[in-house]
Amino acid sequence: MTQVIAGNAVHAGSGVSTVLANVAALMAATQPASRVGVIDACLSAPTLHLLFGLPQHAFRHTLNDFLLGTCRLEDAIHPIPVNAASDPAQQLLLIPADPDVTAVTKAARWTTTVEPLATSCLQLAADLDLDFLLLDTEAGLPPSTLAALTAANTALLVLALDKQHYQATARTVAVIDQLPLTRRMMVVNLVSPSLLPDNVQAQVTQSYGWDVAAMAPYCEELGALGSASLFALRYPTHPVTAILRQVAQGLVRGGQELLR
Amino acid sequence: MSKIISIHSFRGGTGKSNTTANVATLLAARGLRVGVVDTDIASPGIHVLFGMDEEHMGRSLNDYLWGKCDIAETAHDVTSNVGKPIAGKIYLIPSSIKAGEIARVLREGYDVGLLNDGFQDLIEALKLDVLLIDTHPGLNEETLLSIAISDALAIIMRPDSQDYQGTSVTVEVARKLDVPKLLLIVNKTPQVFNPAEVKARVERAYNCDVAAVLQHSDEMMVLASSGIFALHHPDHPITQQFREIAAKLYD
Numbered sequence: 001m002t003q004v005i006a007g008n009a010v011h012a013g014s015g016v017s018t019v020l021a022n023v024a025a026l027m028a029a030t031q032p033a034s035r036v037g038v039i040d041a042c043l044s045a046p047t048l049h050l051l052f053g054l055p056q057h058a059f060r061h062t063l064n065d066f067l068l069g070t071c072r073l074e075d076a077i078h079p080i081p082v083n084a085a086s087d088p089a090q091q092l093l094l095i096p097a098d099p100d101v102t103a104v105t106k107a108a109r110w111t112t113t114v115e116p117l118a119t120s121c122l123q124l125a126a127d128l129d130l131d132f133l134l135l136d137t138e139a140g141l142p143p144s145t146l147a148a149l150t151a152a153n154t155a156l157l158v159l160a161l162d163k164q165h166y167q168a169t170a171r172t173v174a175v176i177d178q179l180p181l182t183r184r185m186m187v188v189n190l191v192s193p194s195l196l197p198d199n200v201q202a203q204v205t206q207s208y209g210w211d212v213a214a215m216a217p218y219c220e221e222l223g224a225l226g227s228a229s230l231f232a233l234r235y236p237t238h239p240v241t242a243i244l245r246q247v248a249q250g251l252v253r254g255g256q257e258l259l260r
Numbered sequence: 261m262s263k264i265i266s267i268h269s270f271r272g273g274t275g276k277s278n279t280t281a282n283v284a285t286l287l288a289a290r291g292l293r294v295g296v297v298d299t300d301i302a303s304p305g306i307h308v309l310f311g312m313d314e315e316h317m318g319r320s321l322n323d324y325l326w327g328k329c330d331i332a333e334t335a336h337d338v339t340s341n342v343g344k345p346i347a348g349k350i351y352l353i354p355s356s357i358k359a360g361e362i363a364r365v366l367r368e369g370y371d372v373g374l375l376n377d378g379f380q381d382l383i384e385a386l387k388l389d390v391l392l393i394d395t396h397p398g399l400n401e402e403t404l405l406s407i408a409i410s411d412a413l414a415i416i417m418r419p420d421s422q423d424y425q426g427t428s429v430t431v432e433v434a435r436k437l438d439v440p441k442l443l444l445i446v447n448k449t450p451q452v453f454n455p456a457e458v459k460a461r462v463e464r465a466y467n468c469d470v471a472a473v474l475q476h477s478d479e480m481m482v483l484a485s486s487g488i489f490a491l492h493h494p495d496h497p498i499t500q501q502f503r504e505i506a507a508k509l510y511d
Contacts, residue, residue: 011303012397013273017422044398045271047422101429105399111367139272140303141359142366163485164277164305167314171359192481218481223450226420 002125004133005251006152010168012045012139014160015189018222019247020134021051022232026248027132028092029082029233034131034252036092037077039063039121041137041148043107043114046097048136050227052080056099064098066120067113073120074127082233093128114144118151132251140168141175149176154183154254156213156247159204160190166207173208183254185213187247193217213250214243262383265509266406268395269416270426272303275447276416278480280394281309282490282502287510288339288348292389295335295382297321297353299375299406300396301365304355309485311341312354320356324378325370331378332385344491351386372401376409390510398426399433407434412441412509414471418448419458424465431466443471443508451475471508472501 007020020038028036040048040063049056061076076095083090098104107113125133135152137145149155155176159169176184188204191197197215204212219240222231232241267280280296288294298306298321307317319334335351342350356362383391393406407413413434417423427444434442446462449455455473463470477498483489490499 011272011305013271045422045426050421099425101399101426104426108398108400109369140362142302160273161481161484164308167308168303168305168357171357175359190481192478192484194478194482218476218478220450220452220476223420223448223476224452227422 002130002133003154003251003254004122004125004135004152005154005156006135006137006145006148007156007158008137008145008149008172009139009158009160010165010172011160014139014158014165015216016139016158017042017047017051017136018227018231019156019158019187019189019216019244020136021048022230022244023248023251024092024132024134025082025230026232026245027252029090030248033090035129037095037125037128037130037133038092039095039133039135040097041117041135041144042139043097043110043144044104044138046099046104047227048094049096049099051230052094053229054078054080054094054096059096059098062096062098064103064107067110067116073124093130111143114147117144118147121151141172149179149181153181154185154251155179155181156251157184157186157210159186159188161188161192161195161200162190170208173210184210185250186210187213188215191215191217214247216240216243262388262390263411263510264379264391264393264409265412265414266393266395266410267414267416268403268407268430269397269423270399270430271423272397274416274418274423275474276397277306277309277394278485278489279414279416279445279447279502279505280392281306281488282499283506283509284350284392285342285346285488286490286503286506287390288350289346291347293349293387295351295353295386295388295391296394297379297382297391298355298394299402300394301355302362302396304357305485306394307352307354307357309488310338310350310352311487312336312338312352314357317354317357320354320361322356322361322365325365325374330385331381335382335386342488342491351388353382372405375402375405379409399430404433404437407439408437410439412443413439414443414445414505414509416445416447419446419450419453419462428466431468441509443469445471445505446473449473449475471505474498474501
């Protein structure tokens with residue numbers, strides 16, 4: 001059974017894509033490696049392909065083509081090596097979205113167009129025998145995010161530590177709590193180094209009632225990398241990579257629990 | 261003569277609302293009457309910076325767009341919420357935070373022409389010197405309209421590959437729409453970068469004036485949108501940069 005994880009945040013720029021891309025790569029590159037698929041369902045601002053170093057001109061098909069009915073979902077799969085140096089066979093499967101400005105503007109208006117996402121990604125997960133399928137969703141709860149959450153059994157909510165996000169996150173939590181999901185986890189991101197992580201974690205757990213899987217500080221090296229590649233693979237021994245690994249391990253454990 | 265200023269970014273998470281709130285406050289501190297419209301209907305946020313109580317928000321831009329009231333009735337005087345006495349006035353026109361109302365706007369859309377009429381009505385009814393528009397990210401119809409009617413436009417980006425392509429297209433569009441004043445703001449710059457080099461590189465890449473390169477700041481992070489940075493840290497270098505941005509946009 002595939003663990004389908006929908007990553008979401010209430011505002012763009014919280015770090016959902018960064019967390020998901022790194023976690024996916026860690027799951028696909030660690031022994032025993034998992035079979036991992038990643039879908040960029042953030043149609044209004046797709047960026048996963050940048051993090052995975054896949055240039056736009058290399059796209060054959062995208063999620064947009066599938067939703068518009070011009071290709072099958074599997075036609076949009078792009079294999080991404082996660083351990084090119086020592087084991088080129090280790091890869092994850094990415095389905096990118098079309099980052100072209102016209103496509104993005106059009107997709108931002110889609111409502112019913114996105115509905116096939118819910119069932120087709122489950123079919124894909126079964127066909128490819130994936131261990132994990134990660135869905136990078138649109139910020140907030142637009143129709144595409146709701147479709148992704150319908151398919152998911154795990155919700156991973158990234159909370160950027162900013163007051164603009166607090167109350168909106170409470171509203172998202174209230175909606176997701178109504179859905180029949182197996183797991184709900186939160187990653188608190190962009191924590192100022194001047195705050196005490198334990199206090200923040202206790203406060204967040206108390207406010208939302210969800211497990212806090214990890215607390216990630218603001219990180220200069222991550223900022224300087226500018227989303228141009230995967231932080232966890234470039235800085236394998238960095239404390240932030242340890243935090244990302246903690247999220248990956250939390251998800252893998254959750255997957256094993258699902259199997260039992 | 262009143263001015264309309266749009267603050268835009270192609271992607272979310274650039275610090276657009278924070279910059280808008282600080283520029284608005286600094287202009288109001290000069291004694292101006294300032295209006296701020298939150299047209300980021302899908303993910304409203306600027307009301308938090310102006311200390312509005314979400315439980316008792318009252319009328320919002322959505323009510324005006326659905327024909328329930330005049331736009332002036334959706335304006336909230338938030339001058340006394342910023343924490344320090346200031347000479348001018350700040351009126352906020354918030355977007356609804358109710359999940360059902362956000363969903364309705366996303367599903368049904370709205371008559372974008374109403375926005376233009378609304379902006380003019382607001383300026384007249386509240387005798388505004390300046391109207392700041394916190395836009396919706398991306399390049400949809402309402403954003404194009406806001407850009408087209410603006411006297412000045414600031415585009416905010418982070419030095420991050422996620423922001424490059426969209427920013428470049430936005431700059432092109434703004435040029436085609438003949439915005440009288442166009443400037444770029446680079447925000448959340450890692451401190452390991454040299455701001456002068458970032459400025460030169462971005463100006464070369466987009467062939468557009470960079471008004472400021474703002475560095476990542478822990479003070480900004482700790483404040484975490486719970487107030488107006490420029491009033492909490494009046495002598496901070498970022499506040500000085502906000503002042504320069506406000507002057508470049510308005511004067």
